[in-house]
Amino acid sequence: MSIGAADAKRVRDCSVGEFASKLISGLSLQIGPFAARIHANSARLSAPLYALYQDYPMLSDENVFHFHVRLDERRGFPRVDKRVVRFSVDGRAPHEDMPAAQALPVLEWGINLVIALRSHSFLMLHAAAVENGGRAILLPAAPGQGKTTLCAGLSLRGWRLLSDEFGLIRPGHTELIPVPRPMALKNESIDVIRRFEPEAVIGPEISNTRKGTVAHVKPSAQSIDEMRQAAPAHWIVFPRWRHEASTSLTEVSKAEGFMFLATNAFNYELLGEAAFHTVAGLVNQTRCFRFEYSDLDDAVEMLTDFAARDAE
Amino acid sequence: MTQLRCSQILLLAMPSKSESNQQLVRRLLGIVIFKPQDVPNLSTRELDMTLRLTRRVSLLGRLGSKLQATGLLESLPQVAVDQLQSGMALAEARSRLALWELDRIAWAMGTDLSTPLVAMKGCTYLLLGLPNAAGRIFADVDLMTTEENLESVEAVLNRKGWISTKLTPYDQNYYRKWTHELPPLVHEEREVEIDLHHNIMPRTARLHPSADKLMTRSRQLPESRYRVLADEDIVLHAMTHLMFDGDLADKLRDLVDICDLLEHFSGRNVGFWQRLVDRAEELDLTRPAYYSIRYACQLLELPVPGSVHEKAEEWAPMRAVVSLMDRLMPRALYPQHPDHPRKVTKICRLLLYIRSHWIRMPPWLLAYHLSYKFIATRLSRR
């Protein structure tokens, strides 16, 4: 059951046809610390999923999994001319059916939902995280603050992607556990990243979702290869994109850092005292900053330079 | 007599092909409930399925705490440990919330014990430290007071920051006028719902245990604002709640609770079974007691004294009804196989769902309530 070793079979070792069959009969993948089992009968998914997940290690179907998810494409009801997709976990659908064209983001958001609902052996911060030279930046933010765009930018400029959504930490520890996933960019951010890095592998643009137009950036092969390597956080940076703002990095108090982390977590309150001690430990070993930016190139450059200087 | 015709249809409609899935579900959950020490010996596939099923019936926390207590948790693969720890963390968080809510209510109500507050169901198990409290997922806080005190208790809680949750006029009216209950309360700074009752069944229900008798036998907990029901009433409440007060789907956990309570109380007190039997008759709760004992024996192999079995048989309904319930009950209580759900199980559950409403309210009110809810749900989806 151990994975992540360089010799594990990857999705790219299958043909697209084999992959499509596996999706229907059940695909077993390692995603960070999670053993995932995915069934999807929607033919439109095989090519984009293959492209986005090609570097992920595959697991034996004979396994204990963290979750079993299913995406079924079917006729709608009562509008039978409209096809829909239903996301379900262990036979239960957590939300209503969505238009079939949105199969990819529905599956991706669904996996995030399942992780958020049942992974309380971890403290889950609502944060992106990237690592370079053995040191990680944690980027906690409320939705809409540009965290994923900034995270994608950093990951395309030499930073290893740990996560774009979940800052995972085992209670009582301070290392960030990687859970690299395709990064969901929304609306204008898609073009921003295309201009920033024309070579970036980006999945199809899906419009009219509940978050507008969405496209996913493939995580680098390196971030998948190293997904079993946790990294200590050295800096906590609270990003905020603001129109035409100049790039600025301002240190804030540890107490402010603590409160912001605690209020931007999926399960801080649920984990109780263990979460309190974990966040206190995290804040004690890091410096905390507010970060405002409008230009992605400037932002990535400033953070990279700062990290290089501060590490000395 | 609609039930009879359905039973005939169902008996014909039950093929044997998928029995192996049902048998697997019951075997694995049997291990979880009775022999958790065997969980580390399960095959990989079985362990994976066991975790999925255990989560569905809200027993992950219970399983996790039993394995942890016997030092077996670490012998499982990390994937399993993650999920069991997650289940335990959830259970612990909910217990903490429930206990804190009880603390705040006690603070709000003050120390004058003339307004009695009886903690019910999960809160009882917590306050008494009963064995089934460990790893249990608590939902709401259930409290009982006398009918005369209901409104004044609500008023005190309103003054201290609790507000009514059901805000549509229909729902408010439904609660106050038809069930003579209060809509659930919730504090504006927290999320735990409080159900405040004056009896263990709503007024419109077909069973009418005497609230006075329940209150008279309740006892004050030392150094606490709260009372608890008498031991046999705690059990009868659990039985009535499971069998007569709600949807039975996936409610295996509630039957496990009843078994745990019966074993605990009868183990401490030789006269307990007799007291339970006598009290069931006194409160006219023999039907839920009959079903609970029957299915606790049939499905969970609860040891029950022969004399109790004999007595319980006197409480049975018509043979045809028992036969039908024997078919329906396991299909409702046990979860479906997560990958191979069966339509017939959905039908069984629908029948029991209708039954649960049927016995909570008179037919005309049932029809009105179900149609309102059906239309309201459709409208809100648009």
Add this chain to the structure above:
Amino acid sequence: MNEQAGKEISRWLSTGPDDLVWAAWGHDHIAYHRPSGKTHFLNASSRYLITELLCEPLALDEVVEAFAPAEIEGEQSAQTTRLCAMLERLEHLGFVRQL
């Protein structure tokens, strides 16, 4: 609530030293309250009040005197009102109680 002629004067007391776990950076104090599972951002004065002053039951007057004696004539009543509000809020959160 408090001092009325002929009535019993209520006293304030911390609910329990073990109920709170603290982290502090400079003047900022963060407390985790075990019974409620809630985390609170407090200042040094509140911490002093909860962990030092109210280890023994004190009446409101005594709290005002020990915690923030008025330096200017006439400020006493404003101080009392402020402290009273603070104590009520702490009581609401479960950190202190009235005897």
